[in-house]
Amino acid sequence: MHTPDSRQAIVLGVWWLTIVVLMNAFTGHMKATMMLRPERQRIDSFLDLSRQKDITPFLWKGGAYEDLLKKSVDVEEYRGVWNLIVKRHGLQDEALYSDENLRMVLEGKAVIVSDHTTMLYHASRTCRQHLAAGRYYFAKQPTFPTPLSMAVHRSVDPTLRKFIDER
Incomplete structure:
Protein backbone atom coordinates (compact mmCIF):
# COMPACT_ATOMS: atom_id res chain seq x y z
CA MET A 1 0.00 0.00 0.00
CA ARG A 37 -40.31 23.09 27.40
CA PRO A 38 -43.05 24.67 25.35
CA GLU A 39 -43.98 28.08 26.69
CA ARG A 40 -47.46 28.44 28.13
CA GLN A 41 -49.90 30.82 26.55
CA ARG A 42 -49.38 34.34 27.89
CA ILE A 43 -51.99 35.99 30.07
CA ASP A 44 -52.04 39.63 29.01
CA SER A 45 -55.42 40.83 30.28
CA PHE A 46 -58.20 40.10 32.74
CA LEU A 47 -60.11 38.56 29.85
CA ASP A 48 -57.26 36.07 29.27
CA LEU A 49 -57.10 35.32 33.00
CA SER A 50 -60.87 34.83 33.29
CA ARG A 51 -60.67 32.13 30.60
CA GLN A 52 -58.07 30.09 32.52
CA LYS A 53 -59.21 27.17 34.63
CA ASP A 54 -55.94 25.78 36.00
CA ILE A 55 -54.26 29.00 37.20
CA THR A 56 -54.52 30.46 40.69
CA PRO A 57 -54.77 34.27 40.79
CA PHE A 58 -53.35 35.65 44.05
CA LEU A 59 -54.75 38.90 45.44
CA TRP A 60 -54.38 40.85 48.71
CA LYS A 61 -57.34 40.23 50.99
CA GLY A 62 -59.14 43.39 52.09
CA GLY A 63 -57.61 45.68 49.48
CA ALA A 64 -59.13 47.94 46.86
CA TYR A 65 -58.58 45.35 44.11
CA GLU A 66 -60.58 42.76 46.04
CA ASP A 67 -63.38 45.26 46.50
CA LEU A 68 -63.37 46.17 42.81
CA LEU A 69 -63.44 42.56 41.60
CA LYS A 70 -66.00 41.44 44.16
CA LYS A 71 -68.46 44.24 43.41
CA SER A 72 -68.04 44.43 39.61
CA VAL A 73 -70.92 42.18 38.65
CA ASP A 74 -71.48 44.02 35.37
CA VAL A 75 -67.95 43.44 33.99
CA GLU A 76 -67.79 39.83 32.82
CA GLU A 77 -64.01 39.38 32.97
CA TYR A 78 -63.83 40.86 36.49
CA ARG A 79 -66.57 38.47 37.58
CA GLY A 80 -64.70 35.56 35.98
CA VAL A 81 -61.44 36.48 37.70
CA TRP A 82 -63.22 36.91 41.04
CA ASN A 83 -64.87 33.48 40.72
CA LEU A 84 -61.46 31.98 39.91
CA ILE A 85 -59.88 33.66 42.96
CA VAL A 86 -62.61 32.32 45.24
CA LYS A 87 -62.56 28.83 43.69
CA ARG A 88 -58.74 28.50 43.84
CA HIS A 89 -58.37 30.18 47.29
CA GLY A 90 -56.29 33.05 45.93
CA LEU A 91 -57.04 35.67 48.59
CA GLN A 92 -53.97 36.23 50.76
CA ASP A 93 -54.05 37.87 54.21
CA GLU A 94 -50.28 38.04 54.43
CA ALA A 95 -47.27 37.07 52.35
CA LEU A 96 -48.71 37.62 48.90
CA TYR A 97 -45.16 37.60 47.56
CA SER A 98 -44.00 34.54 49.51
CA ASP A 99 -41.41 32.18 48.01
CA GLU A 100 -44.10 29.54 47.48
CA ASN A 101 -46.40 31.92 45.60
CA LEU A 102 -43.56 33.30 43.47
CA ARG A 103 -42.41 29.77 42.66
CA MET A 104 -45.95 28.97 41.46
CA VAL A 105 -45.85 32.09 39.28
CA LEU A 106 -42.51 31.03 37.78
CA GLU A 107 -43.90 27.55 37.10
CA GLY A 108 -46.90 29.06 35.29
CA LYS A 109 -49.40 27.81 37.87
CA ALA A 110 -50.36 31.20 39.33
CA VAL A 111 -50.52 34.93 38.68
CA ILE A 112 -50.39 37.84 41.11
CA VAL A 113 -52.92 40.64 40.68
CA SER A 114 -51.36 43.77 42.11
CA ASP A 115 -50.07 47.18 41.13
CA HIS A 116 -47.16 47.41 38.71
CA THR A 117 -44.67 49.11 41.05
CA THR A 118 -45.06 46.60 43.88
CA MET A 119 -44.84 43.63 41.53
CA LEU A 120 -41.77 45.07 39.84
CA TYR A 121 -40.04 45.45 43.20
CA HIS A 122 -40.80 41.89 44.32
CA ALA A 123 -39.91 40.35 40.95
CA SER A 124 -36.55 42.14 40.92
CA ARG A 125 -35.92 41.17 44.54
CA THR A 126 -36.44 37.47 43.84
CA CYS A 127 -34.55 37.40 40.54
CA ARG A 128 -31.34 37.16 42.54
CA GLN A 129 -32.60 34.43 44.82
CA HIS A 130 -32.46 30.69 44.36
CA LEU A 131 -36.04 30.44 43.11
CA ALA A 132 -35.53 32.53 39.97
CA ALA A 133 -35.37 29.54 37.63
CA GLY A 134 -37.75 31.09 35.18
CA ARG A 135 -39.04 34.36 33.76
CA TYR A 136 -41.57 36.83 35.07
CA TYR A 137 -43.63 38.90 32.67
CA PHE A 138 -46.18 41.62 33.14
CA ALA A 139 -49.52 41.72 31.35
CA LYS A 140 -49.54 43.98 28.31
CA GLN A 141 -52.98 45.38 29.11
CA PRO A 142 -53.10 47.28 32.42
CA THR A 143 -55.64 45.81 34.80
CA PHE A 144 -56.88 48.97 36.46
CA PRO A 145 -55.23 52.33 37.05
CA THR A 146 -54.20 53.33 40.55
CA PRO A 147 -53.57 57.08 40.43
CA LEU A 148 -52.04 58.80 43.42
CA SER A 149 -54.57 60.47 45.67
CA MET A 150 -54.25 62.25 48.98
CA ALA A 151 -56.67 63.31 51.66
CA VAL A 152 -55.91 66.53 53.48
CA HIS A 153 -57.74 67.63 56.59
CA ARG A 154 -59.73 70.82 56.36
CA SER A 155 -57.73 72.46 59.11
CA VAL A 156 -54.48 72.35 57.13
CA ASP A 157 -53.15 75.78 56.21
CA PRO A 158 -54.72 76.86 52.86
CA THR A 159 -51.32 77.92 51.51
CA LEU A 160 -49.96 74.42 52.13
CA ARG A 161 -53.07 72.84 50.57
CA LYS A 162 -52.65 75.00 47.47
CA PHE A 163 -48.98 73.99 47.26
CA ILE A 164 -49.90 70.28 47.56
CA ASP A 165 -52.57 70.61 44.85
CA GLU A 166 -50.09 72.05 42.33
CA ARG A 167 -48.52 69.59 39.96
Whole structure:
Protein backbone atom coordinates (compact mmCIF):
# COMPACT_ATOMS: atom_id res chain seq x y z
CA MET A 1 0.00 0.00 0.00
CA HIS A 2 1.35 3.41 -0.77
CA THR A 3 1.34 6.32 1.67
CA PRO A 4 -0.90 9.27 0.86
CA ASP A 5 0.91 12.40 -0.14
CA SER A 6 0.56 15.60 1.85
CA ARG A 7 -2.42 16.88 -0.19
CA GLN A 8 -4.43 13.74 0.47
CA ALA A 9 -3.54 13.91 4.16
CA ILE A 10 -4.75 17.51 4.38
CA VAL A 11 -8.04 16.70 2.59
CA LEU A 12 -8.57 13.65 4.83
CA GLY A 13 -7.79 15.70 7.97
CA VAL A 14 -10.17 18.50 6.96
CA TRP A 15 -12.87 15.95 6.15
CA TRP A 16 -12.57 14.28 9.60
CA LEU A 17 -12.44 17.64 11.35
CA THR A 18 -15.61 18.73 9.52
CA ILE A 19 -17.35 15.49 10.49
CA VAL A 20 -16.42 15.96 14.18
CA VAL A 21 -17.57 19.60 14.21
CA LEU A 22 -20.88 18.78 12.49
CA MET A 23 -21.54 15.84 14.84
CA ASN A 24 -20.88 18.00 17.90
CA ALA A 25 -23.12 20.77 16.56
CA PHE A 26 -25.91 18.29 15.83
CA THR A 27 -25.73 16.59 19.25
CA GLY A 28 -25.53 19.97 21.02
CA HIS A 29 -28.58 21.24 19.15
CA MET A 30 -30.48 18.01 19.83
CA LYS A 31 -29.64 18.16 23.55
CA ALA A 32 -30.68 21.83 23.76
CA THR A 33 -34.02 21.26 22.02
CA MET A 34 -34.81 18.29 24.23
CA MET A 35 -34.31 20.44 27.33
CA LEU A 36 -36.74 23.15 26.19
CA ARG A 37 -40.31 23.09 27.40
CA PRO A 38 -43.05 24.67 25.35
CA GLU A 39 -43.98 28.08 26.69
CA ARG A 40 -47.46 28.44 28.13
CA GLN A 41 -49.90 30.82 26.55
CA ARG A 42 -49.38 34.34 27.89
CA ILE A 43 -51.99 35.99 30.07
CA ASP A 44 -52.04 39.63 29.01
CA SER A 45 -55.42 40.83 30.28
CA PHE A 46 -58.20 40.10 32.74
CA LEU A 47 -60.11 38.56 29.85
CA ASP A 48 -57.26 36.07 29.27
CA LEU A 49 -57.10 35.32 33.00
CA SER A 50 -60.87 34.83 33.29
CA ARG A 51 -60.67 32.13 30.60
CA GLN A 52 -58.07 30.09 32.52
CA LYS A 53 -59.21 27.17 34.63
CA ASP A 54 -55.94 25.78 36.00
CA ILE A 55 -54.26 29.00 37.20
CA THR A 56 -54.52 30.46 40.69
CA PRO A 57 -54.77 34.27 40.79
CA PHE A 58 -53.35 35.65 44.05
CA LEU A 59 -54.75 38.90 45.44
CA TRP A 60 -54.38 40.85 48.71
CA LYS A 61 -57.34 40.23 50.99
CA GLY A 62 -59.14 43.39 52.09
CA GLY A 63 -57.61 45.68 49.48
CA ALA A 64 -59.13 47.94 46.86
CA TYR A 65 -58.58 45.35 44.11
CA GLU A 66 -60.58 42.76 46.04
CA ASP A 67 -63.38 45.26 46.50
CA LEU A 68 -63.37 46.17 42.81
CA LEU A 69 -63.44 42.56 41.60
CA LYS A 70 -66.00 41.44 44.16
CA LYS A 71 -68.46 44.24 43.41
CA SER A 72 -68.04 44.43 39.61
CA VAL A 73 -70.92 42.18 38.65
CA ASP A 74 -71.48 44.02 35.37
CA VAL A 75 -67.95 43.44 33.99
CA GLU A 76 -67.79 39.83 32.82
CA GLU A 77 -64.01 39.38 32.97
CA TYR A 78 -63.83 40.86 36.49
CA ARG A 79 -66.57 38.47 37.58
CA GLY A 80 -64.70 35.56 35.98
CA VAL A 81 -61.44 36.48 37.70
CA TRP A 82 -63.22 36.91 41.04
CA ASN A 83 -64.87 33.48 40.72
CA LEU A 84 -61.46 31.98 39.91
CA ILE A 85 -59.88 33.66 42.96
CA VAL A 86 -62.61 32.32 45.24
CA LYS A 87 -62.56 28.83 43.69
CA ARG A 88 -58.74 28.50 43.84
CA HIS A 89 -58.37 30.18 47.29
CA GLY A 90 -56.29 33.05 45.93
CA LEU A 91 -57.04 35.67 48.59
CA GLN A 92 -53.97 36.23 50.76
CA ASP A 93 -54.05 37.87 54.21
CA GLU A 94 -50.28 38.04 54.43
CA ALA A 95 -47.27 37.07 52.35
CA LEU A 96 -48.71 37.62 48.90
CA TYR A 97 -45.16 37.60 47.56
CA SER A 98 -44.00 34.54 49.51
CA ASP A 99 -41.41 32.18 48.01
CA GLU A 100 -44.10 29.54 47.48
CA ASN A 101 -46.40 31.92 45.60
CA LEU A 102 -43.56 33.30 43.47
CA ARG A 103 -42.41 29.77 42.66
CA MET A 104 -45.95 28.97 41.46
CA VAL A 105 -45.85 32.09 39.28
CA LEU A 106 -42.51 31.03 37.78
CA GLU A 107 -43.90 27.55 37.10
CA GLY A 108 -46.90 29.06 35.29
CA LYS A 109 -49.40 27.81 37.87
CA ALA A 110 -50.36 31.20 39.33
CA VAL A 111 -50.52 34.93 38.68
CA ILE A 112 -50.39 37.84 41.11
CA VAL A 113 -52.92 40.64 40.68
CA SER A 114 -51.36 43.77 42.11
CA ASP A 115 -50.07 47.18 41.13
CA HIS A 116 -47.16 47.41 38.71
CA THR A 117 -44.67 49.11 41.05
CA THR A 118 -45.06 46.60 43.88
CA MET A 119 -44.84 43.63 41.53
CA LEU A 120 -41.77 45.07 39.84
CA TYR A 121 -40.04 45.45 43.20
CA HIS A 122 -40.80 41.89 44.32
CA ALA A 123 -39.91 40.35 40.95
CA SER A 124 -36.55 42.14 40.92
CA ARG A 125 -35.92 41.17 44.54
CA THR A 126 -36.44 37.47 43.84
CA CYS A 127 -34.55 37.40 40.54
CA ARG A 128 -31.34 37.16 42.54
CA GLN A 129 -32.60 34.43 44.82
CA HIS A 130 -32.46 30.69 44.36
CA LEU A 131 -36.04 30.44 43.11
CA ALA A 132 -35.53 32.53 39.97
CA ALA A 133 -35.37 29.54 37.63
CA GLY A 134 -37.75 31.09 35.18
CA ARG A 135 -39.04 34.36 33.76
CA TYR A 136 -41.57 36.83 35.07
CA TYR A 137 -43.63 38.90 32.67
CA PHE A 138 -46.18 41.62 33.14
CA ALA A 139 -49.52 41.72 31.35
CA LYS A 140 -49.54 43.98 28.31
CA GLN A 141 -52.98 45.38 29.11
CA PRO A 142 -53.10 47.28 32.42
CA THR A 143 -55.64 45.81 34.80
CA PHE A 144 -56.88 48.97 36.46
CA PRO A 145 -55.23 52.33 37.05
CA THR A 146 -54.20 53.33 40.55
CA PRO A 147 -53.57 57.08 40.43
CA LEU A 148 -52.04 58.80 43.42
CA SER A 149 -54.57 60.47 45.67
CA MET A 150 -54.25 62.25 48.98
CA ALA A 151 -56.67 63.31 51.66
CA VAL A 152 -55.91 66.53 53.48
CA HIS A 153 -57.74 67.63 56.59
CA ARG A 154 -59.73 70.82 56.36
CA SER A 155 -57.73 72.46 59.11
CA VAL A 156 -54.48 72.35 57.13
CA ASP A 157 -53.15 75.78 56.21
CA PRO A 158 -54.72 76.86 52.86
CA THR A 159 -51.32 77.92 51.51
CA LEU A 160 -49.96 74.42 52.13
CA ARG A 161 -53.07 72.84 50.57
CA LYS A 162 -52.65 75.00 47.47
CA PHE A 163 -48.98 73.99 47.26
CA ILE A 164 -49.90 70.28 47.56
CA ASP A 165 -52.57 70.61 44.85
CA GLU A 166 -50.09 72.05 42.33
CA ARG A 167 -48.52 69.59 39.96
